[in-house]
Amino acid sequence: MRWQALGKSRALIPYLTAGFPTPAVTRDALHRVADAGADFVEVGVPFSDPLADGPTIQRTTQAALEQGMTLPRVLALVQDAALAVPVIIMTYLNPVLAFGVERFAQEAQAAGVAGVVLTDLPAGADPGVEQVVTRSGLDLIRLVAPTTDDARLGAALRGATGFVYLISRLGVTGARADAPPDLEAQVTRVRAAASSRLPVAVGFGIGTPAQAAAAARSADGVVVGSALMDALARGGVAAIERLTRELAAAVHA
Secondary structure, eight states, rough: GGGGGOOOOSEEEEEETTTTTTTHHHHHHHHHHHHTSSSSSSEOOOSSSTOOHHHHHHHHHHHHHHOOOOHHHHHHHHHHHOOOOOOOEEEEEHHHHHHHHHHHHHHHHHEEEEHHHHHOOOOOOOOOHHHHHHHOOOOEEEEEEOOOOHHHHHHHHHTTSSSSEEOOOOSHHHHHHHHOHHHHHHHHHHHHGGGOOOOOOSSSSOOHHHHHHHHHHTTEEEEEOOOHHHHHHHHHHHHHHHHHHHHHHHHOO
């Protein structure tokens, strides 16, 4: 994943739940956000027990599951969309294990996926899974919480590639009223521990252009999910495209 090849100092990373409200709409929305200024796109694999997700992503996940969206169909959707920007798969571990880790890594790479976030797999918890992912050529993107202490932070980032995904606040996903006041300090601490000077992207709780701009002053990238899915639910693909343009303008300014 060539972050430096973007030609921009900061990156916008929209998140979309695959299959919400339908697979066809997801495909259209993926193209719309890519054309509206996204530098990467994060595609969420629906899972029946999304413990890290707030109400918006839970709702979209349930709707996608009702549409019959599965991990193989997510990969087929990504391959069919053939986006011009890198795609990151965000998934819980269970669907990957059920599908087969080797098969997942091979088919994700073949579908054009650039990187993977395994939401509920702590670093080092299953070296075998991690090795399969990295050997395939996929970036293994680590999630780091604000409560991660310095000793654990170094271990968590060992073997990480692509970028580091910093969770900006405790709790589940979902837009909040303001950005965390200690965000700059959090980013600085992660940067100091990140191997090979990996970029740091911030997510969880960022939903407005003002919040995205504030996060981009500290971080290398900004992830926005719930606000975009709310926009899609309320106003369709035109609404998610419009909000993406506003977020991109704020992040790239």
